[in-house]
Amino acid sequence: MKAIRNYDRYVEKMQQIADLSNVLSLLHWDQEVYMPADGISIRSGQLSMLSGMIHDLQTSPGLVELLRELASESGLSADEHKNVEVTLRDTTRKLLLDRDFVERLTYTTSNAFVAWDKARKESDFSIFAPWLEKIIALKQEECRKIGYQDHPYDVLLDEFEPGMKTRTLDTLFAAFKPELEELLKQISATGPDTHEDSFMYLNYPKDKQWQAGLDVLGKMGFDFNRGRQDISTHPFTISVGAKDIRITTRINENNLHEMLWSCIHEGGHALYEQGFDEATYGLPQSEAASLGIHESQSRLWENHIGRGASFWDYYFPKLQQRFPQQLSTVTSELFYAAINKVRPSLIRTNADELTYHFHVIIRFEIEKELIEGSLKATDLPTRWNELYKKYLGLDVPDDSSGVLQDIHWSHGSFGYFPTYSLGSLYAAQFYHQATLEISNLEKEISEGNLIILKNWLRKKIHRIGKLADSDDLCRKITGESLNFRYFIDYASRKYRSIYRFSELTVSS
Numbered sequence: 001m002k003a004i005r006n007y008d009r010y011v012e013k014m015q016q017i018a019d020l021s022n023v024l025s026l027l028h029w030d031q032e033v034y035m036p037a038d039g040i041s042i043r044s045g046q047l048s049m050l051s052g053m054i055h056d057l058q059t060s061p062g063l064v065e066l067l068r069e070l071a072s073e074s075g076l077s078a079d080e081h082k083n084v085e086v087t088l089r090d091t092t093r094k095l096l097l098d099r100d101f102v103e104r105l106t107y108t109t110s111n112a113f114v115a116w117d118k119a120r121k122e123s124d125f126s127i128f129a130p131w132l133e134k135i136i137a138l139k140q141e142e143c144r145k146i147g148y149q150d151h152p153y154d155v156l157l158d159e160f161e162p163g164m165k166t167r168t169l170d171t172l173f174a175a176f177k178p179e180l181e182e183l184l185k186q187i188s189a190t191g192p193d194t195h196e197d198s199f200m201y202l203n204y205p206k207d208k209q210w211q212a213g214l215d216v217l218g219k220m221g222f223d224f225n226r227g228r229q230d231i232s233t234h235p236f237t238i239s240v241g242a243k244d245i246r247i248t249t250r251i252n253e254n255n256l257h258e259m260l261w262s263c264i265h266e267g268g269h270a271l272y273e274q275g276f277d278e279a280t281y282g283l284p285q286s287e288a289a290s291l292g293i294h295e296s297q298s299r300l301w302e303n304h305i306g307r308g309a310s311f312w313d314y315y316f317p318k319l320q321q322r323f324p325q326q327l328s329t330v331t332s333e334l335f336y337a338a339i340n341k342v343r344p345s346l347i348r349t350n351a352d353e354l355t356y357h358f359h360v361i362i363r364f365e366i367e368k369e370l371i372e373g374s375l376k377a378t379d380l381p382t383r384w385n386e387l388y389k390k391y392l393g394l395d396v397p398d399d400s401s402g403v404l405q406d407i408h409w410s411h412g413s414f415g416y417f418p419t420y421s422l423g424s425l426y427a428a429q430f431y432h433q434a435t436l437e438i439s440n441l442e443k444e445i446s447e448g449n450l451i452i453l454k455n456w457l458r459k460k461i462h463r464i465g466k467l468a469d470s471d472d473l474c475r476k477i478t479g480e481s482l483n484f485r486y487f488i489d490y491a492s493r494k495y496r497s498i499y500r501f502s503e504l505t506v507s508s
């Protein structure tokens with residue numbers, strides 16, 4: 001009986017922490033969706049105080065003692081034991097950071113977000129630079145406080161992708177990059193890209209795009225009784241509680257891509273959050289296994305469904321009905337080719353599935369340099385532009401379409417970008433498995449039955465939460481660890497059909 005009582009006390013403490021964290025999330029959401037500009041001076045103080053209070057609860061001697069006791073107790077179920085083990089691991093990391101540090105970091109990032117937003121609008125890096133310098137110094141302090149063996153960046157990766165090391169990613173990207181380059185070479189060898197896509201850049205009224213986005217989310221199985229969508233500068237997903245998952249999108253009236261991919265991408269994240277078991281609210285089982293796995297859910301929907309032929313077989317006539325002026329003369333085949341056009345571009349979130357990874361590799365290289373101190377914040381735009389020239393052959397015309405395009409650094413999220421590539425690779429591997437286990441999956445999708453996929457993901461991934469780490473989960477679902485071969489195979493098949501090149505000579 002003692003173990004059960006202790007476990008219940010643990011659950012109660014975790015739910016209190018979750019309640020407070022959700023209040024914090026709501027304030028963050030409000031800051032990015034509604035808050036008037038001058039609200040920041042008070043808001044950053046509120047966010048900072050709440051973060052400190054949450055940190056105190058997460059590291060309270062009472063909870064730590066309870067966790068240590070529970071970890072060695074028998075009588076817990078396997079899931080209960082795992083919840084305790086994961087909480088203890090996360091708490092051990094948090095114990096290395098004090099409340100003062102957590103408050104300073106939250107205060108700084110909250111102000112930095114406003115500076116970044118202004119800098120991006122005015123395309124002036126100098127507005128953001130002093131805040132970025134402060135954030136980098138704080139992140140370096142975090143690395144020192146937590147400690148590392150090999151590279152300080154390992155500490156930051158670990159926050160988003162538990163167990164991931166800089167060296168592992170170096171090896172992965174070193175093997176993956178030449179295969180991507182080879183595939184891009186095959187595509188460009190087919191000659192100038194003549195796929196017509198100007199219809200994607202006609203005028204698509206905001207209201208109609210908004211409705212189309214909601215409709216697609218509904219088809220994916222997004223539960224509007226337990227979530228909502230709003231507009232923000234940078235699309236994101238945030239949980240305000242087990243029954244309140246918020247997503248945001250952005251709409252560009254002259255570019256249909258932006259709304260479509262942000263809606264489907266954030267929708268994928270939201271399905272993951274809505275898929276957690278409510279009975280385990282506040283526990284690791286109601287958290288993502290890792291950000292890489294979170295991204296696998298968004299990228300799976302965005303790429304394998306949203307950029308897939310089967311979905312558009314079903315949905316293109318509906319989109320045409322909504323936008324007859326813009327799309328009546330376009331065929332679904334033409335639309336499919338247009339949304340899968342491969343070409344180097346400046347903005348990560350608008351990139352095709354192949355060149356996307358170069359955007360990630362560039363940020364990975366830069367983050368390592370900033371954290372190890374070999375690159376100064378003030379030299380960042382020059383380094384950024386240099387790498388865009390090197391990897392994508394592009395000249396960056398201004399900071400707003402260059403170094404200021406992403407929100408992440410203003411949030412202090414260093415170590416996050418690699419999870420986008422990991423997510424795409426996991427997505428390809430998971431989707432391959434789904435096609436093996438769900439009979440006629442592509443046919444089901446072409447008939448609009450997306451729920452069958454959502455249910456498969458719910459059972460295999462969502463319900464597990466953080467009880468399995470990324471590698472365990474991947475091996476459990478697919479029988480092997482992460483293998484980028486699935487992505488290369490999928491991409492080769494897809495682009496071979498669109499660009500009509502024959503056999504690939506990619507080395508394996």
Ligand code: ZN
Nearest residue numbers: 265269295298
């Ligand atoms: Zn995402």
